[in-house]
Amino acid sequence: MRLKTSDSLIGVAFITPAATLFLLLVAYPLFQSILISFSAINTMTLKGHYVGLANYLDILQDQEFWRTLVNTLIWTAGSLVLQVLLGVGFALLLHRAFPGRALARSLVLFPYLLSTAVAVLVWRWLFNDLYGILNYGLVHIGLIERPIAWLSRMPEAMISVILVGAWKFFPFVVIALLARLQTIPLQLYEAARIDGASAVARFWDITLPQLSGVLAVVVLLRSIWDFKEFDLVYLMTGGGPGIGTQTLPILVYREAFPQLHLGKGAAIAVVMLLVMLVFMLLYLRQSARGDER
Amino acid sequence: MVSVRYQHLHKAFGDGSVALQDFSLEVADGEFLTFLGPSGCGKTTTLRMTAGLETPTSGEIFFGERPVVDLPPGRRNIAMVFQSYALYPHMTVQQNLEYPLRKQGVARDERARRATALAATLQLDALLHRRPKHLSGGQQQRVALGRALIREPEVFLLDEPLSNLDAELRTQMRAELIQLHRRIGRTMIYVTHDQVEAMTMSTRIAVMSKGELQQVGTPLEIYREPRNRFVAAFVGSPAMNFVEGGIELRDGRAVFRAAGLEVALPDARSARLAGLARASGVLAGIRPEHLSLEPGSGEGRVLVVEAMGHEDIVTAETPAGRIVVRSAGTATAAAGDLVPLRVDPEKLHLFDAASGERLAC
Amino acid sequence: MSGRRALRLRRRLLRVAADLTTWALVLAVAFPLFWMLGTSLKPSAETFALPPTLIPAHVTFEHFRTLLFETPFPTYFLNSVIVATGTTLLVIVVSLLGAYSVVRFRYRGRRLAAQMVLFTYLLPAVVLLLPLYLILASLGLVNSLLGLILAYTTFAMPFSLWLLRSFILAMPIDLEEAAMVDGASRVEAFLDVVVPQALPGIISAALFSFILSWNEYLYALVFNRQDHTKTLPPGVITMLQQNTNTEWSLLMAASVMMAVPVIVAFVFLQRHLTSGFGAGAVKG
Numbered sequence: 027m028r029l030k031t032s033d034s035l036i037g038v039a040f041i042t043p044a045a046t047l048f049l050l051l052v053a054y055p056l057f058q059s060i061l062i063s064f065s066a067i068n069t070m071t072l073k074g075h076y077v078g079l080a081n082y083l084d085i086l087q088d089q090e091f092w093r094t095l096v097n098t099l100i101w102t103a104g105s106l107v108l109q110v111l112l113g114v115g116f117a118l119l120l121h122r123a124f125p126g127r128a129l130a131r132s133l134v135l136f137p138y139l140l141s142t143a144v145a146v147l148v149w150r151w152l153f154n155d156l157y158g159i160l161n162y163g164l165v166h167i168g169l170i171e172r173p174i175a176w177l178s179r180m181p182e183a184m185i186s187v188i189l190v191g192a193w194k195f196f197p198f199v200v201i202a203l204l205a206r207l208q209t210i211p212l213q214l215y216e217a218a219r220i221d222g223a224s225a226v227a228r229f230w231d232i233t234l235p236q237l238s239g240v241l242a243v244v245v246l247l248r249s250i251w252d253f254k255e256f257d258l259v260y261l262m263t264g265g266g267p268g269i270g271t272q273t274l275p276i277l278v279y280r281e282a283f284p285q286l287h288l289g290k291g292a293a294i295a296v297v298m299l300l301v302m303l304v305f306m307l308l309y310l311r312q313s314a315r316g317d318e319r
Numbered sequence: 320m321v322s323v324r325y326q327h328l329h330k331a332f333g334d335g336s337v338a339l340q341d342f343s344l345e346v347a348d349g350e351f352l353t354f355l356g357p358s359g360c361g362k363t364t365t366l367r368m369t370a371g372l373e374t375p376t377s378g379e380i381f382f383g384e385r386p387v388v389d390l391p392p393g394r395r396n397i398a399m400v401f402q403s404y405a406l407y408p409h410m411t412v413q414q415n416l417e418y419p420l421r422k423q424g425v426a427r428d429e430r431a432r433r434a435t436a437l438a439a440t441l442q443l444d445a446l447l448h449r450r451p452k453h454l455s456g457g458q459q460q461r462v463a464l465g466r467a468l469i470r471e472p473e474v475f476l477l478d479e480p481l482s483n484l485d486a487e488l489r490t491q492m493r494a495e496l497i498q499l500h501r502r503i504g505r506t507m508i509y510v511t512h513d514q515v516e517a518m519t520m521s522t523r524i525a526v527m528s529k530g531e532l533q534q535v536g537t538p539l540e541i542y543r544e545p546r547n548r549f550v551a552a553f554v555g556s557p558a559m560n561f562v563e564g565g566i567e568l569r570d571g572r573a574v575f576r577a578a579g580l581e582v583a584l585p586d587a588r589s590a591r592l593a594g595l596a597r598a599s600g601v602l603a604g605i606r607p608e609h610l611s612l613e614p615g616s617g618e619g620r621v622l623v624v625e626a627m628g629h630e631d632i633v634t635a636e637t638p639a640g641r642i643v644v645r646s647a648g649t650a651t652a653a654a655g656d657l658v659p660l661r662v663d664p665e666k667l668h669l670f671d672a673a674s675g676e677r678l679a680c
Numbered sequence: 681m682s683g684r685r686a687l688r689l690r691r692r693l694l695r696v697a698a699d700l701t702t703w704a705l706v707l708a709v710a711f712p713l714f715w716m717l718g719t720s721l722k723p724s725a726e727t728f729a730l731p732p733t734l735i736p737a738h739v740t741f742e743h744f745r746t747l748l749f750e751t752p753f754p755t756y757f758l759n760s761v762i763v764a765t766g767t768t769l770l771v772i773v774v775s776l777l778g779a780y781s782v783v784r785f786r787y788r789g790r791r792l793a794a795q796m797v798l799f800t801y802l803l804p805a806v807v808l809l810l811p812l813y814l815i816l817a818s819l820g821l822v823n824s825l826l827g828l829i830l831a832y833t834t835f836a837m838p839f840s841l842w843l844l845r846s847f848i849l850a851m852p853i854d855l856e857e858a859a860m861v862d863g864a865s866r867v868e869a870f871l872d873v874v875v876p877q878a879l880p881g882i883i884s885a886a887l888f889s890f891i892l893s894w895n896e897y898l899y900a901l902v903f904n905r906q907d908h909t910k911t912l913p914p915g916v917i918t919m920l921q922q923n924t925n926t927e928w929s930l931l932m933a934a935s936v937m938m939a940v941p942v943i944v945a946f947v948f949l950q951r952h953l954t955s956g957f958g959a960g961a962v963k964g
Contacts, residue, residue, distance in 0.1 A: 034786070037781045038787060040781035041777070041778050041781040041785075043773075043774045043777060044775060044777065044837065047774060047830075047837060050815075051808075051815075051830060051834050054811075054815075055811035055812050058814065059811045062811065072817070116706075119701075119706075122702070125699060130706045132946070133707075134709055134710070137709070137713075141939075142895060142897060144916075144938050144939055148716045148935060149712060150920075151719065151928050157728045193709070247802075253804075254806060257913075275805075275898075279809070279902075282810050292811075298806070298807065299804065302804065306802045310798060310799070370857075371861075391866075392860040392861045393860055393861065393862065399857075399858070399861045402854075405852070405858035407855060407876075409877065409879075418859070422864050422868070466862065470862075476861075
């Protein structure tokens with residue numbers, strides 16, 4: 027394309043609205059976030075002063091922070107593993123031709139598009155200790171003797187949150203894999219067949235290697251998103267019982283709002299960002315590689 | 320009606336690669352000029368600079384007396400047919416044809432009238448309300464041509480417009496383009512890497528390589544007197560044979576000599592070549608059609624015979640290297656045969672082996 | 681002969697068994713959705729019946745009526761519509777221009793811009809939560825729908841930019857060049873050729889922006905605490921927390937109502953799902 031001044035002016039004009047919104051709503055807040063993390067500020071009065079690294083030192087000595095970090099890792103890993111297993115399984119099932127496939131795909135994808143608030147309401151109703159159908163069913167088939175209070179006991183609460191997280195987010199894995207499965211050339215399978223590969227061998231030698239690139243990207247993306255997930259965990263248990271299912275985003279929210287420690291909340295958010303930066307850089311690298319291809 | 324003049328045109332890209340170097344050329348008013356060369360030779364870049372889609376790093380382009388480098392494409396009064404046709408996929412054939420007129424502010428009725436009239440001459444009348452993707456390759460080609468014709472531009476630019484057509488359609492479209500040019504008489508600049516297209520359609524051909532103009536001339540000039548080794552090798556099919564050797568004077572007569580090959584040059588050329596006699600460093604170019612399987616110049620062992628029906632393409636191994644011969648007739652040789660070779664001395668091209676330039680003769 | 685027939689029969693049986701298993705698993709995944717719908721249509725008494733009825737014995741729409749006429753639900757719903765629509769319109773215009781600029785123009789910082797977009801796309805909402813709160817407070821936009829729209833652009837814009845970028849990247853530049861040769865200016869070429877071509881991408885980006893904004897909870901919870909500016913997700917959760925005796929059938933009715941626009945969007949989206957989702961969300 028031409029390199030005329032009038033031309034690059036149009037280019038700059040076109041990017042300006044997006045850049046402005048980005049600077050105002052992302053870059054500047056991010057910068058401010060770091061500033062706040064070095065101060066003690068009351069969330070209500072917004073009055074405060076510079077305290078240096080005090081917030082960070084405070085966090086590092088705080089038992090609750092470490093417990094929350096561990097919780098976050100358990101939630102992220104547990105839910106991620108289930109999402110990938112369910113995702114791969116359903117992608118393969120839904121890739122086959124069978125009667126009503128389009129409808130089946132829609133049904134499976136739907137939880138992902140549903141508001142987390144709705145998903146949580148439905149599951150809390152299913153998990154309800156007195157009238158929930160889950161307890162009723164489990165008692166009925168004799169797996170448990172009496173109804174369980176799923177969301178107010180450990181480790182049941184964490185298990186429940188992980189299960190609901192897996193249910194809500196595994197369709198993302200399915201969509202990504204289905205898109206990729208469609209692009210695997212049929213000739214590969216035909217060639218393998220001629221070479222005498224069984225169905226199982228074809229899965230291991232063709233399908234899985236072909237999926238590995240997308241799978242890597244999906245795992246990175248989902249671990250980033252699960253790590254920062256607030257809505258689902260907070261709405262399921264509020265972080266309880268006690269701080270049994272409290273994850274880092276919930277801690278940020280609690281410090282900043284109910285407890286009014288804006289500075290400390292910001293410091294936790296910054297620490298969170300630092301942890302995630304590793305994954306984000308990995309993802310950026312992976313997607314740059316994808317771009318080259 | 321306008322001529323196109325390139326003056327010391329130079330184009331370098333941001334990454335430092337040079338696409339065009341000191342390119343000067345005048346395309347006469349009403350001429351059909353073809354830029355011919357392999358991909359990456361700068362022909363498309365030159366065309367795009369003519370269109371205003373690229374800006375030269377330095378140099379100037381004139382349409383008639385008017386410098387155009389600073390004009391946007393839409394104000395140069397040109398039309399361009401793209402290799403991909405670039406038909407607007409969301410518009411019907413009629414809307415595609417009308418688009419240039421719409422941008423000129425032509426009234427709706429007038430637009431429709433001209434589009435319909437043009438469609439009739441291009442045999443597109445039945446397709447006016449179709450979208451491009453529902454057309455065959457040949458039909459898309461016609462629409463692209465129609466969109467170029469409708470605004471009656473001063474200069475037509477065609478960027479490999481036939482390369483996506485099948486062989487039969489390509490031949491047919493070549494004939495139609497020749498007729499079209501004759502009918503409207505506008506200046507046309509055509510870009511191709513296909514020498515057949517260049518030879519059959521052009522008034523003149525500009526052969527390009529590595530960003531430099533190699534030779535400009537009529538198709539016959541290019542074929543008969545290639546200025547250097549590149550032009551000689553690029554034009555002609557099968558490609559010219561090259562044999563390295565020397566020129567020696569024998570009884571006042573110039574003789575080209577290579578390993579196992581000798582061609583005595585005709586008298587007229589001998590005189591001019593006398594001063595160039597040397598033992599080596601001469602490259603002889605021999606077109607396959609100027610060789611025959613007769614005694615005279617040397618001999619070779621046949622490797623492959625490709626029977627075309629009316630002639631054989633014979634590849635033979637000689638001490639001077641592999642030589643391809645177009646041998647008229649059927650079953651003129653068989654693999655393994657030792658065959659005599661005769662070069663038509665009138666048609667022998669001589670180049671300096673080091674520079675590749677044609678030797679004066 | 682009978683050997684081959686037996687083999688064919690066995691294959692067919694295997695196929696039917698696989699189909700049935702697939703559907704059983706699909707229905708298991710979708711069960712919560714059916715249960716939501718079922719509960720919303722049951723009379724309150726039947727909600728607590730043991731054993732639970734899978735299909736309502738008596739179908740009633742009383743909960744939907746209660747929801748619409750006796751709760752603030754309609755206000756929440758309207759607020760959500762305004763916020764999601766506003767976010768979508770703003771984000772689509774801004775990111776379409778931005779994506780085109782990033783793909784087609786060369787200027788300093790262009791690559792950086794693309795990287796920033798991806799970075800923002802991954803940025804946790806909770807990191808921006810506190811400073812955004814301060815900014816909106818200083819602009820007087822806390823407890824306003826406009827404030828929420830601005831906050832939602834922080835995630836909807838990078839997403840749309842990225843998705844539209846990959847759409848425009850895949851678009852042949854020939855068409856714009858043809859338009860310019862045909863007499864269009866750069867901006868006209870954009871409007872006449874690029875925008876219509878990008879339409880599937882625009883639709884996908886718009887639907888996703890709408891769904892993301894429609895569903896968002898955290899910013900809505902923190903920024904808009906007053907009832908008249910609340911959107912659906914925090915609003916409905918408030919309804920859950922307010923009553924000591926949780927009315928599950930009412931909440932399920934609310935859930936169904938919240939899901940309806942998503943279902944509508946989804947039906948539109950389906951055609952573009954693999955292209956849009958695949959291009960924008962997965963492949964970087």
